[in-house]
Amino acid sequence: MPPRTTALRGFLEHALQSSASAASTPARPASRRRAGPRRARRLRRALACAVTITGVLLTTAGTGHADPYAAPPAVPTMAPSTLDARFGIERQAIEQALETAHAVGDRERAKALGGLLQPGRRFLYFDPRGRGRAIEVVGDLTRAHRVAVVVPGADSTLSGFDSKSGKPWSAPGGGARAVYEQARKINPSPGLAVVAWLGYAAPKTFSSDVLTDERAGQGAVELRAFLTGLNQVNPEARVGLLCHSYGSVVCGRAAMAGAGSARDGWRQVTDIALFGSPGTTAWSAARLSRTARVWAGRGATDWMEDVPHVRIFGLGLGPDPVSSRFGARVFDAGPGGHSDYLAPDSRSLSNLTYIAMGDPSHVSQPA
Structure with missing residues (x-):
């Protein structure tokens, strides 16, 4: 068995044993009222570990077939004067694909x-x-006062x-449009552009990649590069990162690498929202x-x-x-639940939109 698989097995089985042990620990009499919900959560946690172990250990390598799709074309550097050219080149690439x-x-x-080829x-x-990867813009990127990047x-x-x-x-695309439309409900002229940023190779849920920050580290490099380009397009705009699930790991890695940096677009970031997050490292x-x-x-049923x-020897x-x-x-x-944060008319969408708009005073806290 490869060393990484052995390490993953050991880590996951340790987590499973810990959760199962916690689930079976008798509740103290003084807290009997709360024991039921707690025990149910612990049992769910143990089950989640078991499912993850099974998924990871059953993960197999790719088929090795040649990819029929063409590599992305060369595009000009991001700048206000080059945006239309980039939009045109990428549309042609989508048509070819x-x-x-x-x-x-x-x-x-x-x-x-x-x-993706719908007008507009x-x-x-x-x-x-x-x-596949894609980065879509919803709204006017050059004139926006705020830019939300959905990761x-x-x-x-x-x-x-x-x-x-x-x-x-x-x-990604549907979520970005949901944030943009919610912003327009709040303010018909919100001064907000929203970016659907699928700029990294997102892992599969049931794979060894989702238990480490390796994919996130690669994605963080790409996210920081994108923010640098965004700074060149609109240096006055302020940025809110809306980071879902494993995307919060990408944002976390990018944040730790970019904190305090004045050389790239990271200085524009005023808000980092983590939702449905497994952790950020x-x-x-x-x-x-x-x-x-x-x-x-985090949603109540996520x-x-x-x-x-946890995080042990680079795992977790x-x-x-x-x-x-x-x-x-x-x-x-x-x-x-885990896929409902940007659902129309939801409290989570409303709060995430206020965060995107840089309006913390309207963000509500849990009851």
């Missing part, structure tokens, strides 16, 4: 690409290879860019930033509560961002 999808019989990808949609980056989590793919499991808001919100507001929220928030993603010891500003994420 759609032709390839039809030629190879990739119906799911073809359907998704057809949606603008992409700053597009790569159809593998599970999605595990299982984010090009085929699911607009909708996942029938929920448009749970996908940081031990506290202060490690992420001493200037930006760090927010955290299964992420049951994931062990660290403390729970909504815990008091982490030190983030906790916002009310409502009753929803």
Whole structure:
């Protein structure tokens, strides 16, 4: 068995044994009223560990088939004068990828690409290879006072860019549009642009990659590069990062690398929102930033509560961002589950939109 697999097995089994042991510990008589919910949470945590172990150990290597899609074309550096050219080049790349999808019989990808070519949609980056990457802009990037960057989590793919499991808001593009439309409900002229940033190779939920920050480290480099380009396009805009699930690990790694930097676009970041987060690898919100507001929220029925928030020998993603010891500003994420944070008319969408708009006074706290 490869060393990494052995280490993963040991880590996961240790977490499972710890959770199962905690679940079976008798409650003290004085806290009998609360023992039921606690025990149920511990049992869910043990089950979550067991499912993760099974998924990781059953993960297999790729098929090795050659990728039929073309590499992304060369594009000009991001600047106000080059945006239209980039939008045009990327649209042509999407059209070419759609032709390839039809030629190879990739119906799911073809359907998704057809949606990306709807009139008015603008992409700053597009790569159809593998599970795919794309960066879309909603709103006027050059004139915006605020820019929200939606960083999605595990299982984010090009085929699911607009909708996942029938929920448009749970996908990068659909989520970005949900934030933009909510902002327009709050203020018809919000001065906000929203970026759907699938600029990294998001891991699969049931894979060894999701238990480490390796993919996040690669994504953090790309996110920082994008923020540098954004600074060149609009140096006056202030940025809010909306980081979902494993995307919060990407934001965490980028934040720890960019905190205090005045050389790239990181100085524009005023807010970092972590929601449905498994951890960031940081031990506290202060490690992420001493200037930006760090927010955290989790829906009442989000299964992420049951994931062990530990970090041992590089495995696991660290403390729970909504815990008091982490030190983030906790916002009310409502009753929803892991894929519901940007659902229309939800408390979580309202609060995340206020965070995106740089309006902390309207962000509500949990009851």
